[in-house]
Amino acid sequence: MVKTCPVCTGERVSHERNLNDIELLKCSTCGFVYANLDDNIIKEDNANYGECAEANYETNQRITELIWFENIVKKITKMVGTGKVLDVGCGNGLLLKYFIGHNWQAYGVDLSPWSKKFARMYGYKLYSCELEDSELPSNYFDAVTSTSTLEHIPQPYRHIKEIIRVLKPAGIAYFAGFPNYGSLAVRLGISTFNYNKPPGHVNYFTAKSINWLFSNTDLAKDIKQFHVISYGIPEFHRLAYIIKNFIALKKAKKLPAGSISSTSHPQTKHTLNSLVLKALVSAFVVLYYNIGRPFYLGDKLEVIVIKRS
Numbered sequence: 001m002v003k004t005c006p007v008c009t010g011e012r013v014s015h016e017r018n019l020n021d022i023e024l025l026k027c028s029t030c031g032f033v034y035a036n037l038d039d040n041i042i043k044e045d046n047a048n049y050g051e052c053a054e055a056n057y058e059t060n061q062r063i064t065e066l067i068w069f070e071n072i073v074k075k076i077t078k079m080v081g082t083g084k085v086l087d088v089g090c091g092n093g094l095l096l097k098y099f100i101g102h103n104w105q106a107y108g109v110d111l112s113p114w115s116k117k118f119a120r121m122y123g124y125k126l127y128s129c130e131l132e133d134s135e136l137p138s139n140y141f142d143a144v145t146s147t148s149t150l151e152h153i154p155q156p157y158r159h160i161k162e163i164i165r166v167l168k169p170a171g172i173a174y175f176a177g178f179p180n181y182g183s184l185a186v187r188l189g190i191s192t193f194n195y196n197k198p199p200g201h202v203n204y205f206t207a208k209s210i211n212w213l214f215s216n217t218d219l220a221k222d223i224k225q226f227h228v229i230s231y232g233i234p235e236f237h238r239l240a241y242i243i244k245n246f247i248a249l250k251k252a253k254k255l256p257a258g259s260i261s262s263t264s265h266p267q268t269k270h271t272l273n274s275l276v277l278k279a280l281v282s283a284f285v286v287l288y289y290n291i292g293r294p295f296y297l298g299d300k301l302e303v304i305v306i307k308r309s
C-alpha cells in the first residue's frame with residue numbers, strides 16, 4: 001500500500017528514508033514528507049501514546065514547558081484580546097489552565113480517556129474525540145491552539161482545514177512544537193530522530209512544505225496571512241543527555257557514596273535556588289527560542305495564521 005499525500009492528495013511520491021523500519025515518502029507535487037502508514041494504525045498509536053503520556057505528564061511538568069505555555073497565552077492575548085479558545089490535543093490541560101488564568105473561555109479536544117480528569121480539575125469544556133468528529137460550530141473561536149500535535153495527525157490538511165473552519169473571522173490559529181524536517185541536524189545528516197519516529201510521529205514538515213500548504217491549497221482563500229518560523233536548538237535532546245551525564249559524573253566524583261551534604265538554612269537556600277533556577281530557565285527559553293530562527297534551521301516549527309475577516 002502506498003498512502004497518497006495527506007496534504008495535496010498527490011499520488012506521485014518517492015522514497016525518502018526509512019525510520020524505525022517504516023518508510024517515509026516525499027510527495028513530488030508539494031514536497032511534503034510523511035510516513036507510509038494506514039490512517040487507522042496512526043490513530044491506534046495515538047490512543048496508546050496518550051496512555052503512556054499520562055504518567056509522564058503528571059511527574060514531568062517541566063519548568064521550560066510552563067514558561068513556554070505562559071508565553072503562548074500572553075502572545076495570543078496581546079494579538080486578539082480574550083474570548084473563546086480551543087486547544088487541540090489539550091492533554092493535561094496545562095495550556096488551557098493558563099488561558100483560564102487570563103480570562104479566556106476554554107475548550108479542549110483530546111481523545112485520551114485520561115484527559116477528562118484534567119478538564120474537571122481546571123474547569124474547561126472537553127470534547128473527548130478527534131477534532132474532525134467533534135461537530136463544533138463554524139466561526140466560533142477567537143483562537144485555536146495546537147502544540148506538539150501536528151506531527152501525530154493522519155490527515156494534516158483536513159485537520160488544519162477544520163481548525164480554520166471553527167475559527168472566527170480575524171481569529172488566530174497557533175501551531176507550535178512540531179518537528180522541523182528542514183532542521184540543521186537533519187540537513188547535516190546527524191539527526192538521530194530519537195524523539196521523532198513513526199508510528200508516533202508521522203508528519204515531517206519543513207518551512208517550505210508548510211508554506212505550500214497555506215499558499216497553494218484551498219486553505220489560502222480563508223486566510224488573511226500566515227507566518228512561519230523555526231526555533232529550538234537542533235538535536236537538543238542529545239545535547240541535554242550529554243550535559244546531564246556530565247553533571248552526574250562530576251557529582252559522583254565529588255560525593256563519596258553515602259555522604260550527606262550540608263543543610264544549614266534549608267528554607268532560604270530553597271527560595272534562592274528556585275529564583276536562580278527560574279532566572280536560568282527563563283534565559284535558556286529565550287536562547288532556545290531565538291537560536292534556531294535563522295534560515296529555518298531550528299529544531300521545531302511555529303506557525304501563526306490569521307483568518308480572513
Ligand SMILES: [Zn+2]
Binds near residue numbers: 006010029030031032
Ligand atoms: Zn503533496
